[in-house]
Amino acid sequence: MPRELSQKDINLLKQVAPECKGLDCAGSGAPYKSILPPLANHFATSEKDFRERLEKLGQEDLEYLLSLIQNGSESLGCVPPHYMQVFIDLV
Template identity: 65%
Template sequence: MARILSERDVTILKRSAPECLGLVCAGSGGPYRSILPPLANHYATDAEDFRKRLERLNDDDLRYLVGLILDGSESLGCVPPEHIEVFLTFVDDRLGRDAALAILQYYEREDGCAR
């Protein structure tokens, strides 16, 4: 589901990618509609960098992201599989296995790309 990023979304994106100056996807020319796809595809240099960027988020931000994913607001469709693995491990470590499994189930059902 495409959405307009909220102030909180922008804060989370800029906390994890401080070099983010704009909110427009370089590939599509459209505005970002999610947090994790641009983080994975435009700012993180690889899966390890993606993990380091996730570490900048506090548990409240992470719970918020998980909630967005599970309600269909946050797209995972364009996040590379190796980054999804990192994200799932990160969620498992910080919020528990149930949250990670719920995201995995959602990811396996989701298709499409909403940056």
């Protein structure tokens, strides 16, 4: 279910992707609606980089991401499966 990123979401995205300057997808021009897809597809350069970025988050932030996934707010459709495995392994 698409959503507008909250300030907390934006802060999390900028924590794991400090180079993030705007909140629009470079490919589609549409605003980001989730945290993990842009991290995986626009900022992380590899699975290792994706993991290292996620490791910057504390337990509370990871639990927040999990709650977004559980309630359907965090879209995972655009996250490559091997990146999702990295997230699952980390959690």
